Structure formats: structure tokens, C-alpha cells
Amino acid sequence: MMENNQQKLELTESQKKTLIAIVHKTLRSYLETGKLQKIEKNDPLLKQKCGAFVTLHRFGNLRGCIGHIQADMPIYKIIQEMAISAATLDPRFQAVTIDELKDITVEISLISPLFKISVDQIKIGVHGLMVIYKGRRGLLLPRVPAERNWDVKTYLDNLCLKAGIPTDIWDDDPELYAFTAIEFGEREQDIK
Numbered sequence: 001m002m003e004n005n006q007q008k009l010e011l012t013e014s015q016k017k018t019l020i021a022i023v024h025k026t027l028r029s030y031l032e033t034g035k036l037q038k039i040e041k042n043d044p045l046l047k048q049k050c051g052a053f054v055t056l057h058r059f060g061n062l063r064g065c066i067g068h069i070q071a072d073m074p075i076y077k078i079i080q081e082m083a084i085s086a087a088t089l090d091p092r093f094q095a096v097t098i099d100e101l102k103d104i105t106v107e108i109s110l111i112s113p114l115f116k117i118s119v120d121q122i123k124i125g126v127h128g129l130m131v132i133y134k135g136r137r138g139l140l141l142p143r144v145p146a147e148r149n150w151d152v153k154t155y156l157d158n159l160c161l162k163a164g165i166p167t168d169i170w171d172d173d174p175e176l177y178a179f180t181a182i183e184f185g186e187r188e189q190d191i192k
Contacts, residue, residue: 009110009182015045016108016184022076023054023083023106030084031098039076046076053141054082055107055185058100064090069130069139069179071113079108107185109141117178119170122152128181131159133174138163142181 011019022039029037041047052075053067064086068078083106087096096104114130122129125146130139138159145155157167165174 009045009048009050011045011110011182011184015043018043018046019076019079019108020106020184020186023079023108024101024104026080026083027087027096027104028098028101031087031096031101036080036084039080041074041076043076047074049073050075050078051111051113051179052078052082053109053111053181054079054086055109055141056083056086056096057105057107058096058103062092063087063096063100063104064093066090067109067111067139069111069114075110105186107183109143109181109183112180114177114179117176119152119156119176122155122178124150124152124155126180127178129155129159130177130179131156131163131165131169131174132177133160133163133165133169133172136163136165138165141183142179143183 026037029035049071051067051069051071053065055065056063066082066085066089068082073081111128117127125142128140128142130137140155140159140162150158156170160167160169
């Protein structure tokens with residue numbers, strides 16, 4: 001896990017819409033057939049390898065969120081897998097049903113490689129964080145503390161809670177990594 005030295009991804013609105021459409025198409029196909037639909041994309045940018053999270057909402061409420069931090073699959077393929085995982089494997093929720101699909105909105109976060117960071121370098125709304133401590137890990141996307149108006153201490157406390165570790169570990173030198181993300185999605189009023 002090292003400093004992000006990859007070239008920054010810049011997606012067009014058309015590419016973002018394509019990725020959101022892939023998530024919807026993948027979810028419908030998977031919930032109807034139980035199989036991952038094979039999709040091929042020729043867009044070189046969508047073939048780049050990248051870590052990603054897919055977040056599903058229903059009526060404005062979280063309905064599933066799962067990601068993969070390793071940049072080992074093309075973007076268009078990793079979002080397919082994470083969409084299925086968010087819909088069916090998030091342990092906080094029952095699996096999404098086919099009847100719910102019409103009400104599901106999608107957010108996608110394409111993440112940079114992880115890099116070590118110190119607490120005093122954290123920028124709210126810029127850095128997503130992952131903590132590793134005594135075999136446990138927790139991760140929060142960059143938008144989470146910004147949306148909730150957290151300061152750095154509150155961000156770190158919630159990161160620890162997500163990992164299931166005490167909030168007073170910072171003197172014990174846990175591993176702390178940051179990443180940046182391109183985050184985009186659809187609003188409820190955008191779905192039909």
C-alpha cells in the first residue's frame with residue numbers, strides 16, 4: 001500500500017451514466033437469473049484497473065454498500081461485482097429483492113490506491129480512511145464525514161467504531177491509510 005502514483009481518473013458524464021446503467025442492468029439480471037451478466041466495454045478508461053465501492057439507497061436510506069480496495073479488475077467489471085455484493089451480501093441488510101429495484105438509486109466510488117497518512121494530514125471531504133489494528137479493519141468513504149459535518153476526531157472515532165475497535169487506540173500506533181475517490185451517483189428524482 002503506497003502513495004497514489006497512478007494518473008488521476010477523470011470521467012465524463014457519459015462514462016458516469018454508463019457505469020450507473022451497468023449497475024442497474026447487472027442487478028436486474030442477477031436478481032432474475034442468479035448469474036453475473038457478461039458485459040464487455042471498449043472504452044479504455046473503463047478498462048483501467050481500480051478499486052471501487054457501490055452504494056445502494058432506497059427512498060434515501062442506505063440499502064447496501066460493499067467495496068473492493070485492490071486495483072486488480074477493470075472498473076466496469078469491479079462495479080458489477082460490488083453491485084451484486086452490495087445488494088446481496090451486506091450483512092447489515094436482507095438481500096435486495098427484484099421488487100425493490102425500481103426504487104434503488106446508485107452511488108459509485110472509484111478509489112485511489114491507499115497511502116499512509118498521519119492524523120494531522122487528514123482533510124475532511126478529501127480523504128477516505130482505513131484503519132488496521134490488531135487484525136481488525138474499518139473503512140469510511142470521503143463523503144461520509146463531509147455529509148455528517150464531522151471534525152477529524154469524530155471521523156476517527158467513527159472509523160474505529162466501524163472496525164469494532166476502541167476509539168482510544170491512537171497512542172498505540174495503529175495503521176492508518178487514506179485514499180481519494182471519484183464519487184458520483186443518481187438522485188431519487190432521477191429514477192423512473
